[in-house]
Structure formats: structure tokens, C-alpha cells
Amino acid sequence: MTTFVLATANTHKVTEMTAVLAELGIEVLPRPEDLAEVDETQDTLVGNALLKARAVMGASGHASVADDTGLFVDALNGEPGVFSARYSGEGATDEKNVAKLLTALEMSGSENRSAAFRTVIAVVYPDGREIVVEGVLPGRIAEIPVGDNGFGYDPIFIPDLGESRTLAQMSLAEKNEHSHRARALRALAATLR
Numbered sequence: 001m002t003t004f005v006l007a008t009a010n011t012h013k014v015t016e017m018t019a020v021l022a023e024l025g026i027e028v029l030p031r032p033e034d035l036a037e038v039d040e041t042q043d044t045l046v047g048n049a050l051l052k053a054r055a056v057m058g059a060s061g062h063a064s065v066a067d068d069t070g071l072f073v074d075a076l077n078g079e080p081g082v083f084s085a086r087y088s089g090e091g092a093t094d095e096k097n098v099a100k101l102l103t104a105l106e107m108s109g110s111e112n113r114s115a116a117f118r119t120v121i122a123v124v125y126p127d128g129r130e131i132v133v134e135g136v137l138p139g140r141i142a143e144i145p146v147g148d149n150g151f152g153y154d155p156i157f158i159p160d161l162g163e164s165r166t167l168a169q170m171s172l173a174e175k176n177e178h179s180h181r182a183r184a185l186r187a188l189a190a191t192l193r
Helices: 011-023 045-060 094-108 172-178 180-192
Strands: 002-006 026-029 064-073 114-124 130-141 157-159
Touching (some): 002 045, 011 026, 011 180, 045 130, 064 094, 064 180, 094 130, 130 180, 172 180
Parallel strands (some): 002 026
Antiparallel strands (some): 064 114, 114 130, 130 157
């Protein structure tokens, strides 16, 4: 069985990633508790995912899996993109990020609400091998936040799945079936085979 140390300390991501990886026959170990958060200093999702996976592999000595995710809104020239988690600045919260995005979209004057979630998954092995895969979930931005499940921008993201629910209105099982992160993890599983 393949075993990876998770690089994320985000409890929502741990839940999602553990569930999907378990379905794929991959065991996950928690990130070392004494490891500080890795600063995301790169300007791409790939760069940040590799940065985190390398740091956790170095600290744990085991193969590590990390992700970096961004929401790319067409009318905002791809913002918030790689800066999605810290879009509203110092002390950013999910609520502040969502509010800033909705305000920016309104102020843009555009009626285009198309967007896509992109997740990059990086695996780094102790022998130096690295794997990078991506998962993309196209969709659109809702007028207002709806739903209590999920995190981040989930309450305003309606995936292109032929319905009008946001990701925050879906169960964890439904989200894990379709999400950008699940798509990236399945791409990883296919690569590992």
C-alpha cells in the first residue's frame, strides 16, 4: 500500500484528502505536529505545492503529498488565483475573502460569472522523485453565499454539473465525487498506477 504524509494542516482539506485517498487505496499519515506552516512564497500553484511537499518530506523523511488550490474568476482576470487563501489581506478569513470577491465582481461591471477551481497536487519522495498533477472544476460564481458545508469559496461556487447548487450545498461525498481536489487526487492515483 502506498503511504504519504499529508502536508496540509487545514482540517477541511485533511478530511477531503483522506477520504478520497482512502478510496484510492492510499494511506495517509498526519503532518508532523512540530512542523510550522510553510509560507507560500511562490507565484504559481505548482510552486507552492512543491514547496510544501518538499518541506514536509524533509521534516518527516517520508513521501509527502501537498496541494495548492486557487479560484480563478474570468471577469477578474484570474483573481484571486494563487492568492485565494489570502485574497482579503492580513488576517484573511473565508468570509472576508468571499465578500471581497463578490464586491470586486460587482465593481467589475461584468456579467460574466464564469470561474474555475484549480488544484495542483505534488508528491515528493525521499529519493528526489517528484510528481505533479492538476484537477480543474469549471463553474460560475453565485450572487450570494449559499450552503453550510465546505469551506473557502464553496458557498459561492456553482460547479458546471448541470445543477444550481453551490459546493457548500453538497454533502462531503458529493463534493468528493466532483471537486477539483478529488479530480487532482484521481489524476495522482492514475499516475501512480
